Amino acid sequence: MRRLLPALLVLAALGFVAGSAYGHAERYAFFPDHTLGKVPKYRTTGPSLVVCKPDSRRRIERRLRGGTRRKNLRLLRRCRFEHIQAAVNRAKSNYRILVLPGVYREEPSRRVPNDDPRCQGDQYQGEEPGTKSYAYQRDCPNSQNLIAITGDDDDPDRRCDDKCNLQIEGTGQRPSDVQVIGAGFGNKAGAKLNVFRADRADGIVLRNFLVQYSDFNNVYVIETNGFRLEKIVSRWSREYGFLTFTSDNGVYNRVKAYGSGDSGIYPGSGPEGHCRRHGIEVKNSESYGNTIGWSGTAGNGVYTHDSSFHHNSAGITMDSFSGGHPGMPQDCSKWERNRIYSNNADLFNDKRDAYCQNTPIERRDPRRVCPTFQAPVGTGIVTGGGNGNIFKANWIYDNWRRGTMLFWVPGELRGEDPTGQSAPVSSYETSHQNQYVGNRMGVRPDGRRDPNGVDFWWDGEGHGNCWSGNNGPRGGAFTSDPMTLFACPAGSPDSTGNGQKQASLFACATWDPMTNPDPVGCDWFTRPAEPG
């Protein structure tokens, strides 16, 4: 049973906390010119600075073996920094920052106030309420961020001028040998929105460490032309494990994300290649135990392959749900050879709701995920307003509600983009020309049957959506709602869709974790029974 009054009282008690925090909204952000950048390579040579902790030697001797151990002991003699931010401050473009085994809490950054008195005034305010300008990040880098790399100087070109092509890497054998740890959530002393922020930091490489406990993003990359996120474990963020935004020429490789209140991996406002290219690649990665494994409002131009998204509440969502995201409507991402399975995490149940409602944010256990956005529990892939996406040769199984879900989002709901980087609003701008080809539905890679609630769910809206070559167990039939789907390449004729199916979604928009955790008329937040 829900008890609204206590929830409201707690909300009122938290009012100061929430009101003093920064919003998800970002300053007006702009896509870089992709022709001027490239995906950076991982480098093993070049100028470097070394960071270590007093116990790094002990950790090296206990945890490392062979050549890695010898290399780390050599590096230890060159160590001049105890904090990663200090090394970033000293670094010049093309430097490598080598971080020896240890736990990095970045105490000097934690001591910087969240509303830094050195950065007051109009030039430090963003356009949206509660947002901060780039100048704020540049002049007060540790106000919101434990470690900030800001590469653009005060010229107007939004391109990296210094601290470009930085590479920050842990030198251990495993990511867990180097741990970078935020202070926690909300108003907890020392808590920061972001553990790592790469802002106009073209060519940034982050590699081989573990990061946790941010209030917003563990790893945040914005307005950056060229990035590589590699061999990183990101866990227990209040919102996002990895978030890249209005960035291009990027790679996520061998990253692992879990325990995020929103999404493990979020390449939102992705590259505007409009199906001519994919500007961000996600590969060999794993995202689990989050509210959503991978999500992207305006998650455009991302090629995700050979990765797995499992045991989240929902595996993947890409959408045109929200304003403030350049590149609307969402289009042209590609999914190939991924495993999308068992996304039934019951994070919206009564017990979890009560914990999240009744525990002040700064006192929450970061390891207990409190969902910060809604998701249809038990769904593999949600496309909520998107065009020209390709889902090919994926294994999609054991998602108890739906394997995939495709529906329309009226264009007027996302609103006009004040940055001018989106298409003009058109009511029926989505969902068109999405292709589901050659996927294995309701069956594990070893051939065992493991059904989804229904394999393909579609509200019937749009044109050119198509399904071809998809198979169920033993090469048999898949299941769908509607029963009849349309073959590629022609796909579906133009339609405004099924009103009843669309109506089933409206009430879900009223979800609020504090005041309306189980909206009447919406079944998304109750985990479906396992299909037989």
Add this chain to the structure above:
Amino acid sequence: MRLRALALGAGFALTAALPLACSDDEGMGVGDLVWATPPKVYREATLPRDRVLVGKVRNDSLRQIKVVATDVRAVDEDGDALRGNATFIRGYIHALYPPTRPPPGGLPESELERTGRELRLRPGKTAPLSVAWRLTPGGEVPVRIDYGPGWLPIPGG
């Protein structure tokens, strides 16, 4: 529940005091809003006690009207509200700001309207309205949609 009845009564009183507001005793509703097209009521197979009404309303007054979604409820013959929620959008979206992380000063009006939490409707204009309610075993069925200063009939209600 009684508070809701009082609110409805206050709504009637307010309506009577406003010369530009319309009223109709023949099942068309009371207040500035009318159904622009007949609403439909849906039932989701997985939620047998829930109903979702989807319609389009028009402002038939001569002034702009503001309605807050949390003030909109399905009510029974006695004026008691059923548990439910409402929104002024015809699709699923979510807010730009996470619910526990609003901006200083709260959500801007534009965001409240975009996400269907508030409606500002100029005279003669239409807007979508979706209202969900949950029936209780043996309980009353709703007969109208109360939105504060007025109400709209539920077809068949």
